[in-house]
Amino acid sequence: MTTSTTTTKTKKASKSDAAYIEAVGRRKTAIARVRATASTKNSFTVNDRPLEEYFGTPQLQKIVTSPVEREGFPGKYGITIKVLGGGIHAQAEAIRHGLSRILVKEDPAEKGELKKLGFLKRDSRKVERKHFGLKKARKASQWSKR
Numbered sequence: 001m002t003t004s005t006t007t008t009k010t011k012k013a014s015k016s017d018a019a020y021i022e023a024v025g026r027r028k029t030a031i032a033r034v035r036a037t038a039s040t041k042n043s044f045t046v047n048d049r050p051l052e053e054y055f056g057t058p059q060l061q062k063i064v065t066s067p068v069e070r071e072g073f074p075g076k077y078g079i080t081i082k083v084l085g086g087g088i089h090a091q092a093e094a095i096r097h098g099l100s101r102i103l104v105k106e107d108p109a110e111k112g113e114l115k116k117l118g119f120l121k122r123d124s125r126k127v128e129r130k131h132f133g134l135k136k137a138r139k140a141s142q143w144s145k146r
Contacts, residue, residue: 021077021105025098027123030086034098036106039078046081046095055092063092067100067119097122 020037044051044064055061068079079099083091100119104111114120128137135141 021102023098023101023105025094025096025101027093027097028086028090028126030083030090030094032081032083032091032094032098034095034102035080036077036102037080038076041078043078044081045079047083055088060088060092063089064095064099067096067103067114067117093123 020035022033022035025032025034046054046064051061051064055064081095081098083095085091086094096119100114103114104120111120130137133140
C-alpha cells in the first residue's frame with residue numbers, strides 16, 4: 001500500500017514578480033513581446049539595448065514611440081521589448097502594434113483612437129513565395145510570339 005504525501009512548493013521572490021502588462025505585436029514575420037512595468041523613469045529597452053541604439057534612425061524611433069507619445073504613457077512605465085524575425089522596419093511596426101495593445105489593456109477607452117490611427121490592426125501582408133518556372137513570385141521571363 002502506498003501513501004501519498006502532498007508537498008507545497010514555495011514560490012521564490014524574483015524581479016519578474018512585479019506587476020506588469022504584456023502584449024504581443026506582429027508584422028510580416030517579426031514578432032515583438034512588449035512588457036510594461038511600473039517605473040518612475042522613462043525607459044525603452046529593445047533586446048537588452050536602448051531604443052536609440054537598436055533603431056538608429058529617428059523615423060524608426062518615431063514609429064515605435066508613436067502610440068505612447070500622444071498619451072503621457074512613457075512616464076508611468078518602463079518598457080522592455082524582445083523582438084525577433086523580419087527586418088528592422090517590420091520589427092518597429094510589430095513593437096508599435098504591441099504597445100498599442102498594452103495601451104488598450106490599461107485603458108479600454110483609448111481603443112477607438114488607436115484603431116482610427118491603424119495601430120491595432122495586425123498587418124498580415126507577407127512576401128509571396130517563389131513559384132516554379134518563374135524568376136520570382138510573379139516575374140516570368142519575357143514572352144516572345146515567334
